Structure formats: C-alpha cells, structure tokens
Amino acid sequence: MKLPSASYWPRISKCRLSGVKELWTEEESGEWAKRGTAIHGYLADVMSGKSKPLGNVPKEYREDCEAITTAELPVECEKRFVEQAFAYDVPTGQAVAFAADGHRGYSDAEDVVHGTADVVGLMADGGVCILDWKTGHHRVDPAARNWQLRVLAMAACVVYRADHGVLALHYTEDGWTDVAEFDAFDLAAWEAELRQMAGEISPDAPPVVGSHCKGCPAFRRCSAQTAMIRQLATGSNTIASDIQSMLAPETARLAYERLQTVKAALAHVERAIHAYAEEEPIALGEGRYYGPAPGPERIVNHEEVYQLVKQVSPDGAITDQLNTADWKTSKERIQKVFGKNDASKLIEILRQRGAIKKSVTIREYRKGA
Ligand code: SF4
Numbered sequence: 614m615k616l617p618s619a620s621y622w623p624r625i626s627k628c629r630l631s632g633v634k635e636l637w638t639e640e641e642s643g644e645w646a647k648r649g650t651a652i653h654g655y656l657a658d659v660m661s662g663k664s665k666p667l668g669n670v671p672k673e674y675r676e677d678c679e680a681i682t683t684a685e686l687p688v689e690c691e692k693r694f695v696e697q698a699f700a701y702d703v704p705t706g707q708a709v710a711f712a713a714d715g716h717r718g719y720s721d722a723e724d725v726v727h728g729t730a731d732v733v734g735l736m737a738d739g740g741v742c743i744l745d746w747k748t749g750h751h752r753v754d755p756a757a758r759n760w761q762l763r764v765l766a767m768a769a770c771v772v773y774r775a776d777h778g779v780l781a782l783h784y785t786e787d788g789w790t791d792v793a794e795f796d797a798f799d800l801a802a803w804e805a806e807l808r809q810m811a812g813e814i815s816p817d818a819p820p821v822v823g824s825h826c827k828g829c830p831a832f833r834r835c836s837a838q839t840a841m842i843r844q845l846a847t848g849s850n851t852i853a854s855d856i857q858s859m860l861a862p863e864t865a866r867l868a869y870e871r872l873q874t875v876k877a878a879l880a881h882v883e884r885a886i887h888a889y890a891e892e893e894p895i896a897l898g899e900g901r902y903y904g905p906a907p908g909p910e911r912i913v914n915h916e917e918v919y920q921l922v923k924q925v926s927p928d929g930a931i932t933d934q935l936n937t938a939d940w941k942t943s944k945e946r947i948q949k950v951f952g953k954n955d956a957s958k959l960i961e962i963l964r965q966r967g968a969i970k971k972s973v974t975i976r977e978y979r980k981g982a
Contacts, residue, residue, distance in 0.1 A: 621727025690734030
C-alpha cells in the first residue's frame with residue numbers, strides 16, 4: 614500500500630480513514646502554504662550558514678522572515694543536517710536517508726513512509742535530535758506525542774544507529790520550542806504502533822471527526838463530512854442544538870471540536886458554491902443573482918504603472934514612495950503620493966493603456982443595477 618508521508622501521521626493517528634490516498638482530492642496550495650514554504654526555505658538557508666539568506670525569500674514574505682527568531686537545536690549536537698529526507702519501511706523497520714534538495718515532494722513506494730526533517734542533529738552521547746519548524750499560529754500535537762516527529766525519529770535512529778534522542782517543535786511566530794525526550798522503549802512501542810496504524814488504513818475505516826479534520830486531504834470524500842454537508846444543505850439539521858447540548862464541563866472540549874469541524878465543512882461548501890456561481894450565476898429570486906459582477910477598479914499591470922511614474926518622476930523619489938520597485942502599488946497610494954488632481958490624470962492614462970481595469974468579484978447583485 615502507498616502510505617502517506619510523515620506530516621500526515623498526526624491526523625492518521627486519530628482517523629485512519631484520512632490516510633486512504635484514493636480518497637484524497639487535490640487542494641490548491643493556499644497563501645498560507647506558500648508563506649510556510651518560503652519561511653522553511655529561509656530557515657534552511659540560515660541553518661546551513663548561507664550568506665544573505667533573505668535574498669532567496671520572495672519579497673512578499675521577507676518582513677515575516679525578518680521577524681522570526683531562528684531556532685537553534687535545543688540540545689548540543691556535534692553535527693547537523695538541514696532538510697534531511699528519510700524513507701522508513703514500515704514492515705521491516707529499515708530506513709534510508711537522502712538529500713531533500715529543498716523540494717518537499719516524495720516518490721510513491723509501497724509500505725514506505727517518506728518525510729523530511731527540517732533539522733537533524735547528532736548528539737554527543739549518540740542520540741539524535743529532530744527539529745521541525747512550525748510557521749503558523751496553530752499549535753500542533755505536542756512534541757511528546759507528535760507522530761510526524763516520531764516517524765522521522767524512528768528513521769533517523771535506524772540511519773544513524775541511535776536508540777534515544779530529542780524531539781522538538783519550534784514555533785516561529787512566538788519563538789517557543791516544545792521539547793520531548795525519547796528512549797529505546799519509546800522507539801519499540803512506536804514501531805509496533807506505526808505498523809498497526811498502517812494496517813488499519815482502509816476505505817472501510819470509520820471516520821473519526823474532530824478538529825484534526827481541518828486540512829484533511831480526504832475531506833471532500835469523507836462520508837462523515839458529506840453527511841454533515843447534506844444535513845446542512847437540507848436544513849433538517851440539528852447540528853446547532855447538538856453542539857449546544859454538549860456545553861457541559863466534561864463535553865465542552867468536544868463541542869468546540871465539533872464546531873471547528875462544522876466550520877471547516879461550511880468553508881468547503883462555500884468554496885463549492887463560489888466555484889459553481891463563477892460558471893453559472895445562481896438566480897436568487899426577485900431579480901437577484903449570485904455570480905460574477907463588476908468589482909472595484911484594480912491595477913492589473915504594475916510594470917506599466919512603474920514605467921509611467923518613472924517618466925513623470927525620473928529622480929526615483931516617487932517610485933520609491935509608491936513601492937513600485939517590485940511593481941506593486943494601488944490606486945489609493947497613487948492618489949496619496951500625487952494628490953487628487955494629478956493622480957486622476959495618471960489613472961486616466963493608465964485606464965487607456967489597460968493597466969487599470971474593473972475587477973470581477975463573485976457576489977450578490979441585482980440584474981440591471
Ligand atoms: S475529514 Fe475528518 S473524519 Fe473525515 S477522513 Fe478526514 S480526518 Fe477523518
């Protein structure tokens with residue numbers, strides 16, 4: 614069976630169904646994921662001792678990277694490897710290490726879990742330290758019971774012949790590092806548990822709903838989620854009262870988790886309706902529609918703006934103020950820098966050159982309005 618990579622195992626440890634790759638649907642890589650990739654690349658360059666690591670970071674994420682407290686390994690290590698990829702063979706417990714080369718895609722081999730550790734340290738006492746950077750605000754499973762770290766540690770211990778070590782999660786937003794130690798007994802228990810979990814991944818596994826459903830690649834095809842969406846769509850739902858009835862001290866946490874799942878389901882429904890309306894405006898009655906409608910004017914060609922502003926302000930002072938060096942500015946900023954009258958002349962020229970156009974947004978509108 615083709616097994617998911619290490620980062621999916623914290624969710625699989627709670628819901629085996631989420632590990633069925635045949636149920637996965639491609640999710641677009643969102644803005645948050647792109648930011649995470651940029652920060653990981655930056656931290657890898659910092660840890661590798663590259664000069665001017667900010668130089669490789671896309672401009673839009675440089676401020677975020679500058680604000681980061683870069684993590685050192687929480688224990689003293691004699692050697693360290695950045696972006697170290699592993700393949701762990703679940704049935705045999707064998708593992709190999711290979712260079713991740715900065716890309717985070719993995720090949721599909723049977724019964725093997727692939728994964729990349731942000732940093733692996735080899736400790737003076739023969740142990741290994743696995744460090745993973747977390748770039749969002751969201752707290753993941755603690756280091757002491759985090760299956761992403763556990764799988765990476767199991768592979769690293771085979772490759773570097775270690776039987777103990779340290780797991781660490783460093784949260785780049787607030788600089789906190791969550792650290793946990795492990796020993797040979799833990800490794801043996803994890804090995805058995807991982808084998809059991811891998812054997813339980815099946816389309817027939819029961820869905821286990823919880824806050825871990827957020828971001829699940831099987832979400833769209835998950836029977837529990839589709840049933841809930843159907844309930845929401847038909848209006849015959851008792852979801853709100855169900856959640857409310859869980860508001861007792863012993864079940865409040867479950868109520869909160871249920872609410873997060875409902876919110877995630879709603880976000881999926883919203884995206885689906887949005888995509889449908891983009892192709893086919895939805896008639897809402899009384900002349901109202903939900904679909905593509907003219908939105909505010911937007912700059913669509915930043916280079917054209919840059920060239921025009923350079924013509925009227927050749928000394929570069931205004932291009933700097935407009936931040937057009939990376940060709941990104943806004944109509945509002947042009948108005949602020951040039952004043953209302955000059956700005957409207959510039960904006961008119963930009964309209965004629967097709968550099969400013971009316972945008973299209975998906976929203977409610979009235980036909981003919
Ligand atoms: S959405 Fe939740 S219940 Fe469904 S497969 Fe994913 S983790 Fe399991």
